[in-house]
Amino acid sequence: MRRNWAARLRHVTIDGLRAVVLENERLRVTVVPGKGGDVVEFLHKPTDTDFVWLSPQGLRAPRDHLQGAADDVAQFTDHYEGGWQEVFPNGGAPSEYRGARLAQHGEVAGLPWDHEVLADDEDEVAIRLRVRTRRLPYRMEKIFRLRSGTAALEIEGRAVNDSDVPLHAMWGQHIVYGHPFLRPGARIRLPEGVRVIPHESAINPAGRRVRAGGPWEWPRVPADDGGETDLSVVQDRGAPSDIVYLTGFNEGWYEIEGDIGIRVEWDATLLPYLWMWQELGASTGYPWWGRAYTVGLEPFSSMPTDGLAAAVANGTALILEPHETKVLRLRAEVMA
Structure with a gap:
């Protein structure tokens, strides 16, 4: 019998795509195996707060993603519904690696994943997704896992090199926040000792220390009125459309909060960088048209956002030896 209490799981269809809803007393998470295993809902039920940003263009099926793309950027951008994507094996701009042309943010974010139910009882629900590049x-x-009574989503990911040769990759979590959760005055907290690397310096990842002591607080998220921001404390400029890279994590975590908050924890030995991308209504051309008020806080294995070839060149790309498996554990918990 289908439950409507404790931990529960439902299969639904959204805009023609198969999706799975993992839910308990405090949290509802919607995952779309049919498009990259994207998380398109991360809803804290007691406050009716959804933490993911949803793009105005909505969710589009992967058959459109694969057949309707005009170029390597459009393959991701024209079908980007917001939410939370797995990025692998290329991060950021299109790139070429050993004769393979890789599109914006790699392959897996646009592919349909197979899925199966691992657990479905009152104590916990869990699903496993699989895909080949x-x-x-x-x-x-x-694996996505939600336990009864918690406001935390647990994720365990695996990347396997199925060949007899060593290969490079970039692996990231494209987590982007927006309205109604993200508002002017929200604060971002990070561990002690974190350094910021401006995009222009990313080829030489020496970085610079931001602030002594910790945990320290990022300046407030600015208003979306196009005015000056106070992000210049950690950046060379306070541009409302920009990206920087943070590193030096002894522990992989950040918190972002306003009236309510979320804490994301991950294995910083595998993903030692945090990309901070902000698009605060400043870009009035393609693809945003002034409609995006977002901040991305994205744990990544490598940098910069110029693609895998650049990460190989600066020594930050992951290396997977023949038939090696790398395991990533991540947890996202609402702070209320």
Whole structure:
């Protein structure tokens, strides 16, 4: 019998795409295996707060993603519904690696993943997703788990090199926040000792220390009126459309909060960088048209956002030895 209490799981269809809803007393998480295993809802039920940003263009099926793309950027951007994507094996701009042309943010974010139910009882629900890349010989899986009574989503991901040769990759979590959760005055907290690397300096990742002591607080998220911001404390400029890279994490975590908050924890030995991307209504051309008020806080293995070839060149790309498996554990918990 289908439950409507404690931990529970439902299969639904959203805009023609199969999706799975993991839910308990405090949290509702919607995952779309049919498009990259994207998380398109992370809703704190007691406060009716959804932490993911949803793009005005909405959710589009992967068949459109694969057939309707005019170029390597459009393959991701024209079908980006917001939410939370797995990025692998290329991060950021299109890139070429050993004869393989890799599109914006790699392959897996646009592919349909297979899925199966691992647990479905009152104590916990869990699903496992699997996919194989098409340009490089990788296999990936991830498990989403939600336990009764908690406001935390647990994720375990695996990346497997299925070949007899060592390969490079970039692996990231494209987590982007927006309205109604993200408002002017929200604060971002990070561990002690974190350094910021401006995008222009990312080829030489020496970085610079931001502030002694800790945990320290990022300046407030600015208003979306196009005015000056106070992010210049940690950046060379306070541009409302920009990206920087943070590193030096002894512990992989951040918190972002206003009236309510979320804490994301991850293995910083595997993903030692945090990309901070902000698009605060400043870009009035393609693809945002002034409609995006977002901040991305994205744990990543590598940098910069120029793609895998650049990460190989600066020594930050992951290396997976023949038939090696790398395991990533991540947790996202609402602070209320």
